[in-house]
Amino acid sequence: MEPPSTIVAHLAPDLDCIAAIWIFMRFGGAQDVTLRFVPAGATLDNLPADSDPSVVHVDTGHGRFDHHQRHVSTLSAAELVRRSIVSHDVALERMVRQVTIIDNGLPSERSGCDLGMLADSFNILYEDNPERVVELMLPALDAWYAHEVRQTHMAHAFAERIEFHTPWGRGIAVESPYGGSSMMAYRAGAVLSMYRHSGHGWMGIAAQARSNVDLRPLADKLAVIDANADWYLHPSHRLLLCGTAKAPAKRISRLSLRELIEVIELL
Numbered sequence: 301m302e303p304p305s306t307i308v309a310h311l312a313p314d315l316d317c318i319a320a321i322w323i324f325m326r327f328g329g330a331q332d333v334t335l336r337f338v339p340a341g342a343t344l345d346n347l348p349a350d351s352d353p354s355v356v357h358v359d360t361g362h363g364r365f366d367h368h369q370r371h372v373s374t375l376s377a378a379e380l381v382r383r384s385i386v387s388h389d390v391a392l393e394r395m396v397r398q399v400t401i402i403d404n405g406l407p408s409e410r411s412g413c414d415l416g417m418l419a420d421s422f423n424i425l426y427e428d429n430p431e432r433v434v435e436l437m438l439p440a441l442d443a444w445y446a447h448e449v450r451q452t453h454m455a456h457a458f459a460e461r462i463e464f465h466t467p468w469g470r471g472i473a474v475e476s477p478y479g480g481s482s483m484m485a486y487r488a489g490a491v492l493s494m495y496r497h498s499g500h501g502w503m504g505i506a507a508q509a510r511s512n513v514d515l516r517p518l519a520d521k522l523a524v525i526d527a528n529a530d531w532y533l534h535p536s537h538r539l540l541l542c543g544t545a546k547a548p549a550k551r552i553s554r555l556s557l558r559e560l561i562e563v564i565e566l567l
């Protein structure tokens with residue numbers, strides 16, 4: 301569809317409403333759209349929703365991007381917009397599924413990412429300025445999308461994981477442009493999670509918090525066989541890192557993931 305010139309949303313825009321606007325702006329070519337706000341349920345100038353093709357209503361007005369007349373808990377305004385303008389995007393689908401769950405008040409498995417609360421809270425600060433609320437939420441949605449894109453990449457990389465033996469139990473190693481996810485490794489029963497960040501060449505080894513892993517002997521060994529790399533042993537002895545976004549290594553390891561596994565297997 302052609303990008304709309306005006307998007308009509310409801311006052312005190314919630315996460316669903318803002319996500320619907322965000323999808324139009326980021327995926328539907330509507331970067332320079334004019335936003336208008338009406339009481340929830342109403343339409344712009346009381347004209348029927350969808351009567352003007354350059355004006356879309358999201359989450360209000362009972363038009364094609366409002367879900368309130370449909371009474372289906374698998375729908376939201378964001379989901380209707382996504383279906384109509386984005387054909388295939390796994391990260392976006394994951395994200396909008398959460399928006400729909402939150403919008404319908406269904407129990408969510410994802411407690412950490414409460415952007416619904418953030419939108420509600422901006423509406424406290426900017427009660428009379430819904431446009432400001434949307435403006436502040438857009439980068440948060442960009443960040444959430446980036447997170448989902450990374451999760452999608454990590455899931456692919458995890459499917460290609462290497463499993464190996466350590467003195468403490470199973471190890472899982474992953475190489476990807478985003479490093480690896482120790483959560484994924486632990487969930488799969490690993491006690492040791494290892495990754496290589498293919499872009500920067502950073503490497504890291506993490507052990508489950510409730511384990512008896514001590515990475516000190518490995519750190520000592522690496523200090524000899526990989527002496528030119530900036531390996532850092534965390535005081536807990538459960539984290540051994542050579543380069544992270546927080547502390548980029550000046551000298552990365554020359555070892556490959558396979559070579560590092562061999563060192564661990566020979567401990």
Ligand SMILES: [Mn+2]
Binds near residue numbers: 377403
């Ligand atoms: Mn909604």
